Amino acid sequence: MGSSFFATFLVIFSLLNYNINGKVISQKGCDIFQGKWVYDNSYPLYNTKMCPFIENMFECQENSRPDKDYMKYRWQPRKKLMFVGDSLSLNQWQSLTCLLHVAVPQAKYISKRTGALSNFTFPAYNVSLLFLRDAFLVDIVHERRGRVLRLDSISTSKIWGRMDIMIFDSWHWWLHTGRKQPWDLIVDGNTTTKDMNRMVVYEKALNTWAKWIDSNVNPTKSKVFFQGVSPDHASGQIGAPFNKNCDGQTKLLGNPGGPHPAELVLEKVVEKMVKPVYLLNITTLSQLRIDGHPSVYGNGHQHNYSDCTHWCLAGVPDIWNELFYAAL
Ligand SMILES: *[C@@H]1O[C@H](CO)[C@@H](O)[C@H](O)[C@H]1NC(C)=O
Ligand SMILES: *[C@@H]1O[C@H](CO)[C@@H](O)[C@H](O)[C@H]1NC(C)=O
Ligand SMILES: *[C@@H]1O[C@H](CO)[C@@H](O)[C@H](O)[C@H]1NC(C)=O
Numbered sequence: 001m002g003s004s005f006f007a008t009f010l011v012i013f014s015l016l017n018y019n020i021n022g023k024v025i026s027q028k029g030c031d032i033f034q035g036k037w038v039y040d041n042s043y044p045l046y047n048t049k050m051c052p053f054i055e056n057m058f059e060c061q062e063n064s065r066p067d068k069d070y071m072k073y074r075w076q077p078r079k080k081l082m083f084v085g086d087s088l089s090l091n092q093w094q095s096l097t098c099l100l101h102v103a104v105p106q107a108k109y110i111s112k113r114t115g116a117l118s119n120f121t122f123p124a125y126n127v128s129l130l131f132l133r134d135a136f137l138v139d140i141v142h143e144r145r146g147r148v149l150r151l152d153s154i155s156t157s158k159i160w161g162r163m164d165i166m167i168f169d170s171w172h173w174w175l176h177t178g179r180k181q182p183w184d185l186i187v188d189g190n191t192t193t194k195d196m197n198r199m200v201v202y203e204k205a206l207n208t209w210a211k212w213i214d215s216n217v218n219p220t221k222s223k224v225f226f227q228g229v230s231p232d233h234a235s236g237q238i239g240a241p242f243n244k245n246c247d248g249q250t251k252l253l254g255n256p257g258g259p260h261p262a263e264l265v266l267e268k269v270v271e272k273m274v275k276p277v278y279l280l281n282i283t284t285l286s287q288l289r290i291d292g293h294p295s296v297y298g299n300g301h302q303h304n305y306s307d308c309t310h311w312c313l314a315g316v317p318d319i320w321n322e323l324f325y326a327a328l
């Protein structure tokens, strides 16, 4: 009876104020006060008779109030959260699902993947943490002339546009060339090209995303975040500090190695926006963490491939999520 209230409250509370090893991480819970009243037959939370010391002035049923519906509404806070982006977004989403599972280990969960959409739900709590894999944010369309990267079009907004909380990321795939590049042509308005400076296409795509958010998001209904650029520690990558590889690294760097050029582009785009977007500024602090990547210990431990892009879990993305919840 009424356990759904505590469950919902607990999850939302743990989302905003989760407690790990006795340490309270964030106290800012204003988000739980936005939502709606939902009729719920499992309410009220207790029968008045079970509480013998209620003051007569509060005891409506005992004083013959004839109706009961007023006791049957539950407060439902906002609770659909979606990560949208590439595997660095997956990295952070997965970290968050772990943090919440650990916060409420007895709660049943359903983890389901359908195409590009991953859905991690706590059914008892009616909370879904979603992840949509969408590396470029803008569209890639298949035409007769080939796979076309459309810098001016963003159709996945159909999927994420109405979430209560959205957190985006995009950068790493903009660097891929050759076989890992999933498009053949770039179209921007009336211009078609084979290729362009990747920093320029990145900015154009971000501007298309920003324009969509500015014209469609209602800030009283949705909160928008952008995960700052996650730095690589593979030598030769744009923005990799000191061109040093992550293999065998166990110590933090003493110096982040200067601003990341893609992060500067992202900051420039977000600064110009009209609607409030919170940039989760994790670039500099992550640049110091050359020790935090899977290196050869990812993907089944194949010693011939070193991953200096993603992050081990537990690890750095857990700290991104602490900062994310501090910002909520
Ligand atoms: C996520 O999964 C839950 C439980 O299976 C389901 O009720 C919900 O509709 C799903 N959400 C989306 C967006 O697919
Ligand atoms: C769960 O959330 C969905 C979507 O917000 C809502 O329609 C539904 O009534 C909720 N169910 C419960 C049991 O709270
Ligand atoms: C794109 O082409 C259309 C039709 O040819 C034209 O009307 C429009 O002005 C062009 N837009 C730009 C930005 O050049």
Ligand SMILES: *[C@@H]1O[C@H](CO)[C@@H](O)[C@H](O)[C@H]1NC(C)=O
Residues within 6 Å of the ligand: 267, 279, 281, 284
């Ligand atoms: C992000 O953090 C870095 C390091 O503290 C700082 O230099 C930079 O100005 C910050 N960017 C924004 C947009 O706040």
Ligand SMILES: *[C@@H]1O[C@H](CO)[C@@H](O)[C@H](O)[C@H]1NC(C)=O
Residues within 6 Å of the ligand: 302, 304, 305
């Ligand atoms: C690494 O080795 C595995 C099996 O030994 C092989 O299938 C894979 O293609 C190799 N990967 C690279 C990047 O060489």
